Amino acid sequence: MTDANTQPIVKAVNIKKTFKDVIALAGVDLEIMPSEYTALLGPNGAGKTTLVEIIEGIQKPDSGEITLFGKHWSGNKDELYKQIGLSFQETKFEDKLTAAETLKMFASFYGLDNTRVEEILNIVNLQEKRKSYVVNLSGGQRQKLALGIALLNNPKLLILDEPTTGLDPTARREIWSILHELKKTHGTSMILTTHYMEEAENLCEKIVIIDKGKVLAKGTLEQLIAESKTSEIVQFKVLDKSKFPDFSKFSDLREIQWEDSTNIVTMNVDNTSSFLPKMVSYLNNAGCKISELRCRYVTLDDLFIRMTGRKLTD
Amino acid sequence: MLKQFTQLLSIQFKEFFREPGALFWSFIFPILMSFALGMAFSDKPEMSQHAAVVIPASDSSFLKTYLNNNCTKSSSQKNEYEKNVDYKKLGKTTTHFIPASWKESEIMMKRGQIEIILTENKGKINYHFDPANFTSRLAYIIVSGMIDGKNLLSTKSVIKPLQTKGTRYIDFLVPGLLAMGIMSSCLWGISYGLIEKRSKKLLRRLVATPMKKSLFMITMFISRFVFAVLETIALLTFAYYVFDVTIQGSIIAFAAVIISGSFFFMGLSILLASRTANTQVGNGFISAITMPMMLLSGIFFSYSNFPDVMIPIIKYLPLTLFADSLRSIINEGFGVMDIIQPLLILSITGLTTFFIGLKIYKWY
Ligand SMILES: Nc1ncnc2c1ncn2[C@@H]1O[C@H](COP(=O)(O)OP(=O)(O)OP(=O)(O)O)[C@@H](O)[C@H]1O
Numbered sequence A: 001m002t003d004a005n006t007q008p009i010v011k012a013v014n015i016k017k018t019f020k021d022v023i024a025l026a027g028v029d030l031e032i033m034p035s036e037y038t039a040l041l042g043p044n045g046a047g048k049t050t051l052v053e054i055i056e057g058i059q060k061p062d063s064g065e066i067t068l069f070g071k072h073w074s075g076n077k078d079e080l081y082k083q084i085g086l087s088f089q090e091t092k093f094e095d096k097l098t099a100a101e102t103l104k105m106f107a108s109f110y111g112l113d114n115t116r117v118e119e120i121l122n123i124v125n126l127q128e129k130r131k132s133y134v135v136n137l138s139g140g141q142r143q144k145l146a147l148g149i150a151l152l153n154n155p156k157l158l159i160l161d162e163p164t165t166g167l168d169p170t171a172r173r174e175i176w177s178i179l180h181e182l183k184k185t186h187g188t189s190m191i192l193t194t195h196y197m198e199e200a201e202n203l204c205e206k207i208v209i210i211d212k213g214k215v216l217a218k219g220t221l222e223q224l225i226a227e228s229k230t231s232e233i234v235q236f237k238v239l240d241k242s243k244f245p246d247f248s249k250f251s252d253l254r255e256i257q258w259e260d261s262t263n264i265v266t267m268n269v270d271n272t273s274s275f276l277p278k279m280v281s282y283l284n285n286a287g288c289k290i291s292e293l294r295c296r297y298v299t300l301d302d303l304f305i306r307m308t309g310r311k312l313t314d
Numbered sequence B: 001m002l003k004q005f006t007q008l009l010s011i012q013f014k015e016f017f018r019e020p021g022a023l024f025w026s027f028i029f030p031i032l033m034s035f036a037l038g039m040a041f042s043d044k045p046e047m048s049q050h051a052a053v054v055i056p057a058s059d060s061s062f063l064k065t066y067l068n069n070n071c072t073k074s075s076s077q078k079n080e081y082e083k084n085v086d087y088k089k090l091g092k093t094t095t096h097f098i099p100a101s102w103k104e105s106e107i108m109m110k111r112g113q114i115e116i117i118l119t120e121n122k123g124k125i126n127y128h129f130d131p132a133n134f135t136s137r138l139a140y141i142i143v144s145g146m147i148d149g150k151n152l153l154s155t156k157s158v159i160k161p162l163q164t165k166g167t168r169y170i171d172f173l174v175p176g177l178l179a180m181g182i183m184s185s186c187l188w189g190i191s192y193g194l195i196e197k198r199s200k201k202l203l204r205r206l207v208a209t210p211m212k213k214s215l216f217m218i219t220m221f222i223s224r225f226v227f228a229v230l231e232t233i234a235l236l237t238f239a240y241y242v243f244d245v246t247i248q249g250s251i252i253a254f255a256a257v258i259i260s261g262s263f264f265f266m267g268l269s270i271l272l273a274s275r276t277a278n279t280q281v282g283n284g285f286i287s288a289i290t291m292p293m294m295l296l297s298g299i300f301f302s303y304s305n306f307p308d309v310m311i312p313i314i315k316y317l318p319l320t321l322f323a324d325s326l327r328s329i330i331n332e333g334f335g336v337m338d339i340i341q342p343l344l345i346l347s348i349t350g351l352t353t354f355f356i357g358l359k360i361y362k363w364y
């Protein structure tokens, strides 16, 4: 038992994948432990989908090794697919089948009967839509259906590619609570790709940030913040850019960033309480007026911008 | 396994029966077609043709006199003249004469509104038309006959319309429609269906489960084959009750040809769908295959009118083999041994394309 719990469920070593001239993955390592939720965060084109599809056995890596539950994909397809549940970034189910019929069809692949279909309809809260054709479901309902299909076989490992993209905040929270519940009751493991920091923070204890096919950082949110050696942020708007003084003498200011379009300055500092009074008087002396001053703790967003130089949603 | 099989099969049926378009094209359309064409070309056809007449200004115009004395003023179209001739067993022919300038006549010809243009030169009637156009040629024969006062029904010859089963147009048409229906429902139903599932990424979602791919394919074949049989029965029943079309040859031979024809087009469908990722491309492929065959393979009219060099090729087009075999069983009373060659060609090529298609099939 102890042994099983210390063996990773997913082990990916040095995964590389190139499409023509695009390097989608440039040597990625990933380990998922039992009942661990891991978020893959990255901007568009980072390689998230390519990575999860390689883990899912849908795409083949150019090189590198991948095992699920200690097994390779080749020769173990049926067995592995029985144990995992997944949803792709975009799947359109058959238009003229109802939600319940779609679930029933997938259930039959796992040898499951209608009781399980009913359970799933309850879990994803689609009982009222059971008789609606897929074509008549809203975007959010379709995503819940896709999640329901992923959950059918009570998978030990869930792999979800952007399960909440395009959903309203309520629908998103609904999906989060389903996933929280699953972890509590079944000890499921999950790999989830997302553009939403909030989602990663809320759902996953482990976060992997990838960009341009490389892992930039991984660990718990606390570890990432500690590693980045910044914890506090001071942000304000400069009204007259020409009067903005030189801050290079401030030793407790780690980093300063300008956003040209809005004239918003973001500063990473060690200790806001000691830095702030100095900063305000320094700006006053220079005659530089500011507005919208804010101080806050560092977020995943800030880390991400620091690491990739762009916003997640860019 | 059994559960998977029954689920997949029921899904395949539902998908089809819930698509009103598919139902229309495979069941209603062939019946409407046979009805419309069967009626239009039934024993005593009424024909109507249009001739533009360029009348010269002079009072002594022959054409002008002819129109005034021998034709009636059209009741619906002012300025137009009509002449009805009943050739008894050849059927009625109404000729519409439309007085017009040369320019107007040319425009009407370009628009396909008339078949022939009549002018007058030094007391002679000139007929202007494209001799390559059969309807124009026919119009020339009838109109010149009328104007010259000739009777097309010679006293030396007697017209005997054929009424024997198997020689009527409807007998020619029904087997062709059966073959065409099976071709299009296989190509559109299987090929297009699979390509669409691939482009929706549904195919890859299906194979990312323990689903048996073979069951998926088998259930699809079974369901499409059942449709092909239902289609055949529907059209044959209709043709039997309305036009008294019956299968004169061996029923076993008929079933064998339906099976091998379906087989061929299913195999072709798999091959077509094996790699095509996008529905527009799929659409193009399918149309590029079905359209020429529908025109060339003698579905609506005999391919014997095509140039001689093409006929040997046309004869071996799959749809031609299929339609001709059905025709000879229905109309000429052929048995299995008489159609063994097309039967084998269709089955073997069907099997080959099927396996090649599966071999190179892209699920992802
Ligand atoms: N089949 C393919 N053919 C060619 N290039 C591809 C293919 N699939 C992915 N790529 C390229 O690989 C890179 C990574 O794509 P991927 O889909 O993994 O990104 P992603 O992180 O999932 O992005 P998004 O957040 O937009 O979903 C992109 O530059 C993409 O253009």
Ligand SMILES: [Mg+2]
Pocket: A048, A049, A050, A089, A161
């Ligand atoms: Mg993606």
